[in-house]
Amino acid sequence: MAEMQAYVVSVFVASGLSEIDGRTMAASLVEADLRGTHSHGVIRLPFLVNRLLDGGAKRQPDIRVVNEAPGTALLDGDRALGAITATRAMDLAIEKARAQGIGFVTARNSDFIGTCAHYAMKALPHDMIGIAWTNGFPGMAPWGGRSNTIGNNPIAFAAPSLSHGPIVLDMALSVAAGGRIRLAAKNGEKIPHDWLVDSDGQPTDDPQALAAGGALLPLGYKGYGLAVFGEILCGVLTGSRILGEIPAWFKDTGSAIGNGHLHIAIDIARFVEPEAFKLRMDGLVSLLKATPLMPEVREILLPGERAWRTQQQQEKDGIAVPAPVAADLLALALRLGVTAPASFHSSSFDCTP
C-alpha cells in the first residue's frame, strides 16, 4: 500500500503538484481503493492527471478563506483538484469544531472531490462526527423530468463505534450509479426498470438508453429533494456553479469545474462523553442486527460495514488492482517518467501492502 501511495504521489508531482498536495491526492484515492470503492480509486488517476496537464485544474493553486465566522468559513479553491480543497476545508471544520462545538466549512471554485466518505471520516480520530456533501455535473433527472439536469450530489456521514469500526454512509442521490449502467451496457446485460428512462421519458431495462439520451432516475422525489438541497448548500450558498453550469470533470479536462462542497465536524464531547457515545453506538448496532430477517438475507448490515471489512482484509492482503487498471497505470507511469509498483508488471492483480 505504501508503494502504491508513493507511486500516486510521484505521478502527481510529475504532473506539477507540490509534494504535499500530491500526498493529499494519494490519500484520497488509495483510501477509496482500500475500502473497496474502486470506482473512485486509482482508476481515476489518468483523468485527474489530464485535468492538470490540460489546464482545467491548477497545479499551484492558492486556496484561501474568503468569508469566515467563528463556526463557519467559505474557501475559494482557486481551481485546485477537489480533494486538495476538500481536505483543507474538512481540516478547518475540525479545528472550528474543537473551539465552537461545530465547524461548517464550504468551498467554491472547486473540482471533483472523490469519495465524500474520505472527508467525513477525517473527523473520527478527533472523536467527532463528520459530514461531507458536494454538487457536481448534472447526471440525473429531477423528479418528473426526462433529462439529466441535476447532479446526483453525493453526501457522506461518519460516526465512530467502539467495536464495529466506523459507521459510514456514502451515497449518491440517484437510484443507481451511472458507472453501473455503463458496465451493464458493456456486458450486454439488462438493468432494473427503475434505474433509467429513455430519451422519451419511458422506463427501460436497456442500459444502452443512457448513451442514447436517456436519464438516470433519482431515488424517488425524496432523493430529488435531497439533491436540490445539495445544490443549495454546496452551490447556491457558496456562490458556485450549479446544475447544467458544471462540466463533467472527466470529460472536459481543460475546463474549470467550479462546483462547491460542504464539510461539517461535530465534537461529540460537547454533547455526551465520547466513550459513552461509542458504547451506545455498539448498542445501536446490536439492536439493529437483532431485527428478524427477510427471506434469503443473512444479516442486517450497518452503513459502511462492508467497506470496513474490505479495508481490514486489504490492509492485510494488499489492494487488488484489476489487470486493465494496472495496465493503464503502467502506461501513465511511462508517459510521465515515474516508477510504477512492481506488481503492475506482474500477472497478479494484487498490489501487496
Place this chain on the structure above:
Amino acid sequence: MAEMQAYVVSVFVASGLSEIDGRTMAASLVEADLRGTHSHGVIRLPFLVNRLLDGGAKRQPDIRVVNEAPGTALLDGDRALGAITATRAMDLAIEKARAQGIGFVTARNSDFIGTCAHYAMKALPHDMIGIAWTNGFPGMAPWGGRSNTIGNNPIAFAAPSLSHGPIVLDMALSVAAGGRIRLAAKNGEKIPHDWLVDSDGQPTDDPQALAAGGALLPLGYKGYGLAVFGEILCGVLTGSRILGEIPAWFKDTGSAIGNGHLHIAIDIARFVEPEAFKLRMDGLVSLLKATPLMPEVREILLPGERAWRTQQQQEKDGIAVPAPVAADLLALALRLGVTAPASFHSSSFDCTP
C-alpha cells in the same frame, strides 16, 4: 385562522399548559394545516391533550441547557410536548448562528415534535437556512429486516428564494407513510408492492398486512442509512432513547417518549450576500423547471412548492377542516369546557380566516 389558533391555545391551557407554551403548540399545529399537512395538524390535538392528561408529557416542564459550546447546545426537554422543546432549540440555534455563523442545537428527554418543516422554516425570516431532524418510535424495517425496529426519522430543510416562496423538503425515510397504508386498509384499496412486507418478509399489495405484523419498507438502503444517522445524531449524540426503546406517542399517552432531535441554523450572510442568494435560488428554480418533462407530467415541482401554494390559498380562503375532525375537536372542546370556533358546528368544512 386566528379563531382556530385561539381555540387550540385554550385547549392546551385547559389541559394545564402555560399560555406561552399553548401558543407554541398552536403555531406548530395550525401551520401544518395551513400548508396542507393535515396529518400533522389539529387532527393530532386529542392525542396531545391525552399526553398531558395521562402524564406522559409534563404540563409545567423545566426545559434547560445541559451542555453548551459557542456553536452548539444540548437541551433537556424535561418531558415537555416536543414542539415546545423543538421551538426552544430552534430559536437557540438561530441565536447561535447569528453570532457564530452556524447554530447546532440538540434535545433529549423529548416527545413527538410534529412536522420538522415548522422548525426548519423558523430560520427563514432571519435570512438563514434551517434544518430539523428527529428520531421516533420504530415504524420501519431496517434494510434486509422484516419488522419495524427503526424510526422513519423525518428530516426537513428550508431555504428562502426571492419569488418562489420558501423551498422546503420535509420527508420521512420510509417509502410511504404508515398513515397512507392505514387509510388504504380502511378504504379496501391495494398498495404498490414496494411499500410493505408481510410478517414473513414477503412483498405485498395488501395494506391489511401492516396491522397483521408486517413492516414498512425504508426508501432503499439509502433511506435506511439516513435513518441510522437520524438515530445517531438525534438519539446517540443526545443521550436519548433510540429504536425500540421509544414508545408510540399517540398510543402510550401515559409514558415518557424520551426521543431526541436536532436543529441547525446557517446564517447565509456569512457565506454570500442574502439578496444575491435568493436571486440565485430563483435561477435554480428556473433551470430545474426548464427540464424536458416525462410523459403526463405537467411541471417540475420544487420541494415544498405544493405546500406553499396551499398555504397561499388557505391564507385567503381559510383552513379546510374535514367534518369528522371538526366533530372530534368539538367533542374535545366540550370535554375541556372551552369555546370551539363557530365553523366546527356548521355543516361547512371550512374554518374561515
